[in-house]
């Protein structure tokens with residue numbers, strides 16, 4: 001495993017989990033196409049567990 005912090009998909013960002021699942025342009029495209037509510041993409045979540053919890057609640061409420 002490499003210590004290179006850059007994202008391998010977009011070659012930007014920190015390469016951390018929040019980037020990989022939500023911030024990365026490629027991830028955002030997939031999430032948007034999948035119908036994820038915009039607030040889940042725009043709110044400033046610092047913890048991926050918080051974001052996943054909000055995503056699950058949003059999905060269960062629709």
Ligand SMILES: [Zn+2]
Pocket residue numbers: 007008009010011012013019020023024025026
């Ligand atoms: Zn990326």
